[in-house]
Amino acid sequence: MCCDVKRRFLLLYATQKGQAKAIAEEIWQQAGAHGLEADMHCMSEMDKYNLETEKDPVVIVISTTGTGDPPDTARKFVKKIQDAALPPDHFAHLQYGLLGLGDSEYTFFCNGGKTVDRRLQELGAQHFCNTGLADDCVGLELVVDPWIDGLWLALKEAFLLQKEKESMSSVADAASDSLSAAPCIVHKLNLSSKVQNLELGNEGVKSSELSQKLIDINLAASAGDTKPSLVHSVPSLSQSTLNIPALPPEYIEVQFQDTHGENPHLSSLISEGTTFEVPVTKAVQLTREDAIKTALLLELDIADTVFEYQPGDAFCVMCPNNVNEVEELLHVLGLSEKGEYFVSVKVKQGTKKKGAAHPQHIPERSTLKFILTWCLEIRAVPKKAFLRALVECTSDAGEKRRLQELCSRQGASDYTQFIRDSNVCLLDLLRAFPSCRPSLNLLIEHLPKLQARSYSVSSSNLYQPGKLWFVFNIVDFPACPARPVSRKGVCTGWLAELVAPLLHPNKNTLDTKRGSSSTEKISVFARPNNTFHLPADPSVPLIMVGAGTGISPFIGFLQHRQKLREEHTDWEFGETWLFFGCRHQDRDYLFKQLRCFLENGTLSHLKVCFSRDSSTAEAAPPKYVQDLIRLYAKEVARVLLKEKGYFYICGDKKHMADGVSDAVVDILSMAMETDKLEAMKMLAVLREARRYLQDVWS
Ligand code: FAD
Numbered sequence: 001m002c003c004d005v006k007r008r009f010l011l012l013y014a015t016q017k018g019q020a021k022a023i024a025e026e027i028w029q030q031a032g033a034h035g036l037e038a039d040m041h042c043m044s045e046m047d048k049y050n051l052e053t054e055k056d057p058v059v060i061v062i063s064t065t066g067t068g069d070p071p072d073t074a075r076k077f078v079k080k081i082q083d084a085a086l087p088p089d090h091f092a093h094l095q096y097g098l099l100g101l102g103d104s105e106y107t108f109f110c111n112g113g114k115t116v117d118r119r120l121q122e123l124g125a126q127h128f129c130n131t132g133l134a135d136d137c138v139g140l141e142l143v144v145d146p147w148i149d150g151l152w153l154a155l156k157e158a159f160l161l162q163k164e165k166e167s168m169s170s171v172a173d174a175a176s177d178s179l180s181a182a183p184c185i186v187h188k189l190n191l192s193s194k195v196q197n198l199e200l201g202n203e204g205v206k207s208s209e210l211s212q213k214l215i216d217i218n219l220a221a222s223a224g225d226t227k228p229s230l231v232h233s234v235p236s237l238s239q240s241t242l243n244i245p246a247l248p249p250e251y252i253e254v255q256f257q258d259t260h261g262e263n264p265h266l267s268s269l270i271s272e273g274t275t276f277e278v279p280v281t282k283a284v285q286l287t288r289e290d291a292i293k294t295a296l297l298l299e300l301d302i303a304d305t306v307f308e309y310q311p312g313d314a315f316c317v318m319c320p321n322n323v324n325e326v327e328e329l330l331h332v333l334g335l336s337e338k339g340e341y342f343v344s345v346k347v348k349q350g351t352k353k354k355g356a357a358h359p360q361h362i363p364e365r366s367t368l369k370f371i372l373t374w375c376l377e378i379r380a381v382p383k384k385a386f387l388r389a390l391v392e393c394t395s396d397a398g399e400k401r402r403l404q405e406l407c408s409r410q411g412a413s414d415y416t417q418f419i420r421d422s423n424v425c426l427l428d429l430l431r432a433f434p435s436c437r438p439s440l441n442l443l444i445e446h447l448p449k450l451q452a453r454s455y456s457v458s459s460s461n462l463y464q465p466g467k468l469w470f471v472f473n474i475v476d477f478p479a480c481p482a483r484p485v486s487r488k489g490v491c492t493g494w495l496a497e498l499v500a501p502l503l504h505p506n507k508n509t510l511d512t513k514r515g516s517s518s519t520e521k522i523s524v525f526a527r528p529n530n531t532f533h534l535p536a537d538p539s540v541p542l543i544m545v546g547a548g549t550g551i552s553p554f555i556g557f558l559q560h561r562q563k564l565r566e567e568h569t570d571w572e573f574g575e576t577w578l579f580f581g582c583r584h585q586d587r588d589y590l591f592k593q594l595r596c597f598l599e600n601g602t603l604s605h606l607k608v609c610f611s612r613d614s615s616t617a618e619a620a621p622p623k624y625v626q627d628l629i630r631l632y633a634k635e636v637a638r639v640l641l642k643e644k645g646y647f648y649i650c651g652d653k654k655h656m657a658d659g660v661s662d663a664v665v666d667i668l669s670m671a672m673e674t675d676k677l678e679a680m681k682m683l684a685v686l687r688e689a690r691r692y693l694q695d696v697w698s
Helices: 019-033 072-081 111-122 141-169 174-194 207-221 323-332 368-375 384-391 397-407 412-420 426-432 440-446 490-502 548-567 594-599 625-631 633-642 654-672 676-688
Strands: 007-014 036-042 058-062 095-102 132-135 252-256 276-285 295-301 314-317 342-347 365-367 453-456 467-473 521-527 542-547 576-582 605-610 646-651 692-696
Touching: 007 019, 007 072, 007 141, 019 036, 019 058, 019 095, 019 141, 058 111, 072 111, 095 111, 095 141, 132 141, 141 412, 252 440, 276 490, 295 490, 323 368, 323 426, 342 368, 365 368, 368 440, 384 397, 384 412, 384 426, 384 440, 397 412, 453 467, 453 490, 453 548, 467 490, 467 548, 542 548, 542 625, 542 633, 548 576, 548 594, 548 646, 548 692, 576 594, 576 625, 576 633, 594 605, 605 625, 625 633, 625 654, 633 646, 633 654, 646 654, 654 676, 654 692, 676 692
Parallel strands: 007 036, 007 058, 058 095, 095 132, 542 576, 542 646, 576 605, 646 692
Antiparallel strands: 252 342, 276 295, 276 521, 295 467, 314 453, 314 521, 342 365
């Protein structure tokens, strides 16, 4: 009897960009084939589940955002479990497995998952399987796929344990229950594991026949090709029987209406607060033409808004997709004529997709062009589930097989190499597989939300009221074999085009009085950072370390300090150090005006290094900021250990932040005359006390 009842487990996901949700959905889908039922909820839907009374195993998939924060949808949950009043056995009844998603490019790798995991452990909950930490930097699937594979066996054991516990408490049924239930579950799970992944044979073609057919196709297609590529595979993959994921059920229905009406306001697309449409009043190219990267400084006029910021804050810019790419996509989809038509997007009646809901980032009614321009990240690297769905829209047999390979378990490394690492997007795929013609609903189902991009403010509202500066590098993606077209970053490419007519002829001058009259406006909203701020007590010394555009928030700090010094001549101000590194002194030294801060006393010490300049000096000068810091080891140790100073790092890559941390550990270890381990503990103490702060982005 028990075998007819599917065993339930609670499946919670907390997602920022949709990845954790997609993985939870994959688990939900596979659960059915294992004779299990996943009761799936977003972590924020706290009225739909209750961990306090939960008896079944719990599976948690959670991503990380910002500087190691749990996603917004997990905030309430995390706050709740972090209540210090909870007893250590609060979750003693709970068995759970956790899969954390993160990116090791960032310092606090998978910290969202680790935070929840650590706290559940503190509250007595027990793992029924090992925690998985998947790294987007090398490919989430490297951890996610085997973790999900192992989940089914672990769940089976968890159910057995649960059954045993239930049996112990139910005296009357104890013996019979535990004896009859266990083999029944095992039997069911064994059976279901065989249908865990659809084999191609299930689609009506015998695998041996299929392999032969495919060898023929591959041979015919490119007899001379011995190397795999995006569109071409080689043995053994080309001859393998493939395990491909189950076809995700479609759940969106799109109807074209008329061309009358207005598109929704951009503010309706975000849930994070109020948007402000503000003019760009100045644009300055901070780098010379021959610099490796082009950095721009933009000034926004926020005077007529209630938008507020502190130096050290970041804010978000809403950006559209590239207009040519949208046009090309419309063309490839055969919808060029329909761009200005309003479409209504609804959930398909009777869809088999669990929890199918109207995607929050798609308006109920807007034009097709609006959706492709403002709502969908059309540059996103297609996930395997998307590739799987694209197989069904591809008519050419060879192309179909290659797409199947790329989403199959056997083709995992091809997927990583030719799709993920090559940053291939939907348009690249549609070019490479011309017989693939997806429907619009498929794009809406599989493309993630177009995210607003974050930037650190590079000014002080006290120093220049009503103005906000920010600095960015124009991101460049050169062409590569899998992607023959070069591109610019979605946001930075768009901003660069937008402000081209404004670009200041006197490059690298930041005269704040000279503004250009501009009509270009952009939509922004706040992304407050609670920690990367100046110390509340101005007498505390501080050390700032920035490379490239990582100097940006420190300009805001320095402007702020300069104004405070002017306004409060009786205040005591602590020593300020700035370590700055870039490639070339005369090409990308972004803020040569730093000297002014030094001259007026706002900055006590300015130390700079240039990684690509050659030197004729006998002793080679330091190349990187971490080398520079080592030169001032005694002073750094004094500020951190004796004077309770603050240490700030900002830059665009983990490598800089890690190099600086290593240098600081060495400096502390020398000053404390201890081994590295003790120094690392001291660094952890400084981090905990929020005196060692990082703002690192990729
Ligand atoms: P995107 O189009 O989003 O591309 C950026 C990334 O996408 C690449 O790094 C790469 O991983 C991937 N990618 C996409 N397509 C390709 C491709 N074809 N080839 C290779 N890779 C590809 N940046 C600044 O310059 N200044 C700042 O002050 C700043 N502050 C930040 C503060 C915070 C809190 C955060 C989270 C980020 C900050 N950033 C800052 C980064 C910024 O938000 C953007 O990520 C950056 O400007 C790139 O945006 P984009 O849309 O132009 O690039």
